[in-house]
Amino acid sequence: MTFRMPPEWAPHERTWMAWPGPNPTFTDGAELAGARAAWAAVARAVRRYEPVTMVVGPGQAEGARELLGADVEMVERELDDAWMRDIGPTFVTDGEGGLAAVDWVFNGWGAQDWARWEHDSKIARHVADLVDVPVLPSTLVNEGGAIHVDGEGTVLLTDTVQLGAGRNPGWTREQVEAEIHARLGTGKAIWLPHGLSADYGRYGTRGHVDIVAAFARPGVVLVHSQQDPAHPDYERSRTYAEILRGHTDARGRTLEVVEVPAPTVLKDEHGEWVDYSYINHYLCNGGVVLGSFDDPHDEIAAGVFRRLFPERRVTLVDARAVFAAGGGVHCITQQQPKA
Template sequence: MTAKPVHHGFRMPAEWTPHERTWMAWPSPNPTFTTEQELAEAREAWGAVARAVRRYEPVTLVVGPGDAENARAIAGAGDGHPLDLVERPLDDAWMRDIGPTFVTDDTGELAAVDWTFNGWGAQEWARWEHDSKIARHVSDVLGTRTFSTPLVNEGGAIHVDGEGTVLLTDTVQLGKGRNPDWTREQVEAEIHAHLGTTKAIWLPYGLAGDYGTYGTQGHVDIVAAFARPGVVMVHSQPDPSHPDHERCRTIAAILRAATDAAGRRLEVVEIPAPTVLEEDGEWVDYSYINHYLCNDGVVLCSFDDPRDEEAAEIFRGLFPERTVTLVDARTIFAGGGGIHCITQQQPKV
């Protein structure tokens, strides 16, 4: 039997533990950004997130060949922690999903989990020839041990509390485009073996808008996320005309009825969705849940919406020792994700 990370004492730390740095990837021409204007807008949006993260910790940016100068000019502008560049061929720019999931052990060793990546369930528009190798490239740059797995999974499809609990969704890990021949029990066993978790809480689906053209088919990091052990934030859609109204009520009820790996009944904190319901005739999945925790900071999605400040106040209450920085995420959401989706933490060891 091939040794798994858990056999070597590795586990995935919670996102709120100290980071060494944040990894991101720089947008390049692809089916997600089809025109020069869309690509330029994406780079400005990714750059704004990189600059916000650099207020709190260093950023390493994977850039495609020839893109280093553009990336440094935008993402490296202003003051803050250093920006480092690593040049590798890229297909897309969602580092949470194409990069490694980092795990650590009690001796201070860092290792990388390399999930099988197939373009979010082999979607027709997606390309992944290069992106499927990015986790290994990052691991090689760092010189860390790498644990590869045949399980098709992405970093945005998991969320851990650092104490043994992981959130998953039926339509991702058990989706027909990812792991059609795996049972729920097999998926759980493989997840636990690579993350060091012992309890999986399954949600039936993600947000309605996440099943559109560029959607992930239900990533958990847009609908629910741990704030600390025993406390989970969940997206809430107050408007009954939006399909997420009922979805979110169901998800919140599941989480309220659940216990974590330590046997605690979860405390659920509902985060109201922005007021906008549609964009270009499609339901939006704008969500404040898709935030990113940095060292001493929270980088929070904003949408030029009346609820932006309401969400910021909730996050200030949940993370009183951290500074909340709002970054406009509408361009990122138009491409299929949010701030959490384009960042990946490297834990400090």
């Protein structure tokens, strides 16, 4: 039986999320409250298009319900953090009605000193059990935000994630590709050298691809484009676009690259470079949930997505509190495809 990961634009059964709880990512009460409000806003936006199930830590359901409303389902499980894209399963289908869950090894984004993963490393199996589907275990340390597929055999990866010393020391590129292809049903990997510069800060993922580039449909890939030469991602984003334009996909098509201008803001209130990105969006049934930043480029980005997805409604959700914690809209959602 051959399984493959459907593209994000394929029909979904539901979306899975995880509720923020007290942990090192949210260093005080105000940050945690802001994160919960942001997570809830994303959940409510996605719920307009499809069912949402929120995994909530023990004893936190009542407060979550107040923010989520009645339409979001909740289940209680032990959690360390709240990034369902990374801790949840990668769902795959067999094309004949079968669904399974790939369970990557999760080790806190490369065993970072602040991270905890005793509970999060088990969430993929918990979700698979709740859905009642078989688990396909992998020996590769990997996260859902570190891969992006076109549904026709192509996958995007980054050197500093799958080949990073904190994740898979000793693995070769060929070994990583073999495992990825075996689990996702892909046949061609396109490697980018690294992620955005701010993703290497304290709470960064060390190079997740879903903030850099994402397929919009087979043969078409969105790429982050920093417009200001003062930002270190100015050169990085040009490198990504050049690499992608030089590649063909698994079907032999030369990739069409759509550059999406980054928000105009360059630094946060602490004077640190930001990695605000519209690439880190989420496709759901009939909709696009797009992070916004109270920025002049918000509507420009929304226009790009409306042109690319004319059959979907674009919903803007303020993502600044999510990015402050180290991720974006895509990072906190995980699709369960229709089998």
